[in-house]
Amino acid sequence: MRTGIFIALAFVATGVFIFSGLYPMGADTPHFRVTTWALEILRERSIARASSEIKAPTDLDSADRLLSGGADYNDMCAGCHLSPGVESSDLSMGLYPAPPNLTNHAHVELDSSVTLARSFWIIKHGVKMSGMPAWGRGHDDERIWNMVAFLERLPDLNPVQYQILTARAPMQSEETH
Amino acid sequence: MNLVTKIATALGATTLLISLSSNAHEASEHMKDAQSPDCAAMAEMDHEKMDMNDPVMAAMMKQCMASDAHGEVATTGDAHQEHAHEAASTDSDAEHNHEAAAPVAAAVVEEVHQH
Numbered sequence: 001m002r003t004g005i006f007i008a009l010a011f012v013a014t015g016v017f018i019f020s021g022l023y024p025m026g027a028d029t030p031h032f033r034v035t036t037w038a039l040e041i042l043r044e045r046s047i048a049r050a051s052s053e054i055k056a057p058t059d060l061d062s063a064d065r066l067l068s069g070g071a072d073y074n075d076m077c078a079g080c081h082l083s084p085g086v087e088s089s090d091l092s093m094g095l096y097p098a099p100p101n102l103t104n105h106a107h108v109e110l111d112s113s114v115t116l117a118r119s120f121w122i123i124k125h126g127v128k129m130s131g132m133p134a135w136g137r138g139h140d141d142e143r144i145w146n147m148v149a150f151l152e153r154l155p156d157l158n159p160v161q162y163q164i165l166t167a168r169a170p171m172q173s174e175e176t177h
Numbered sequence: 178m179n180l181v182t183k184i185a186t187a188l189g190a191t192t193l194l195i196s197l198s199s200n201a202h203e204a205s206e207h208m209k210d211a212q213s214p215d216c217a218a219m220a221e222m223d224h225e226k227m228d229m230n231d232p233v234m235a236a237m238m239k240q241c242m243a244s245d246a247h248g249e250v251a252t253t254g255d256a257h258q259e260h261a262h263e264a265a266s267t268d269s270d271a272e273h274n275h276e277a278a279a280p281v282a283a284a285v286v287e288e289v290h291q292h
Binding site: 061063066157 | 212218
C-alpha cells in the first residue's frame with residue numbers, strides 16, 4: 001500500500017517537472033555530474049553490446065583506405081572533430097556533449113579490435129541526442145571502414161601529411177570539367 | 178484539404194527537402210570543393226625518415242604521383258616528363274598549378290628509391 005502511494009507520487013512529480021518547463025534545455029548548461037556519469041555508462045554499455053559481433057577487416061592498414069577515408073573525414077567530420085593544427089571550431093566548442101578531438105590519441109581505453117568495432121558502430125549508427133550523425137544512411141560499410149582506418153592514423157599526422165592525404169585527387173576532379 | 182492533410186503535406190515536403198539536400202553523397206559530388214594535394218611541401222620533409230612500407234607514406238606518394246600524371250598516368254614516359262617540366266616553368270598559371278608539383282614528387286620518389 002505505502003509503496004503504491006510512493007510510486008504514484010514519483011510519477012506525478014516527474015510529470016509535473018516535465019511539463020513545468022523548469023528543465024534547463026540549453027546546450028550551454030552542463031548536466032549534473034551524476035547525470036553525465038549515468039549517460040556515459042548507458043552509451044558505452046549499449047555500444048559495447050551492439051558492436052560485439054562486428055569484425056574489422058584485416059587489411060585496414062592500406063594506402064587506398066587511407067585516401068578514401070581521409071577525403072571523407074576532411075569533408076564530413078573535421079568541422080566537429082578537428083584536424084592537425086586546428087584546435088577548435090564553432091561546432092567543437094558549441095556542441096554538448098563536445099565532439100572529441102580525434103587528432104588526439106585514444107579517448108577510450110579499450111583493446112584495439114574493440115576500439116575498431118566501436119568506432120565503426122558509432123560512425124554507422126551515430127549517437128542519440130549528441131549531434132553525432134548516423135553515416136550509415138548514405139555510406140556503405142566499406143566506406144565506413146575506410147574512415148575507421150583513417151582515424152587509426154590521424155593522431156600521427158602532421159598538417160602537411162593531413163593536407164596531402166585528404167585532398168580529393170585532382171586527377172578525378174579534372175574529369176568533371 | 179483539411180488541416181491534418183495540410184500539416185502532413187507541409188511536414189512531408191520539409192522532410193523531403195532536408196533529406197535531399199543531405200542525401201548520400203558519392204565521392205564525385207565533393208569534387209566542386211576539390212583541393213589539390215600540396216605536394217611541394219613533401220620536398221621539405223625529412224626524406225631520411227620516409228618509410229615506403231608505411232601506408233601513410235605510400236598514400237602520400239600515390240596522391241602526388243596522381244597529380245603529377247594529370248590524367249595520363251605515369252606510364253607515358255618521355256613525353257610525360259617533358260610535359261611536367263614545361264608545367265613547372267609556368268606555375269603562375271593558377272588553373273594548372275598543381276602540375277608544378279610534378280618534378281618535386283618525381284624528385285622525392287627518386288630520393289626515396291636511393292635509400
